[in-house]
Amino acid sequence: MNVIKAIYNFIAGDMVILVGVLILLAVLLLINNVAALAPIRVITGPVLIIALLAILVATLLREIKPKP
Numbered sequence: 001m002n003v004i005k006a007i008y009n010f011i012a013g014d015m016v017i018l019v020g021v022l023i024l025l026a027v028l029l030l031i032n033n034v035a036a037l038a039p040i041r042v043i044t045g046p047v048l049i050i051a052l053l054a055i056l057v058a059t060l061l062r063e064i065k066p067k068p
Helices: 002-011 015-033 034-066
Strands: none
Touching: 015 034
């Protein structure tokens, strides 16, 4: 169990980051592979950058919040 936890902490470090990035990748894959979403393929770069920044800010806000 310690090995799995060490690998998880090395790759993600936080569940918010891991889940957020997985959801973001799923959305970007849908945009690139579904023909009906072809017109919005142009904005995948800015969506990626903004979403990653939002995920990191959410993680930082959670960390600075005082724990009861």
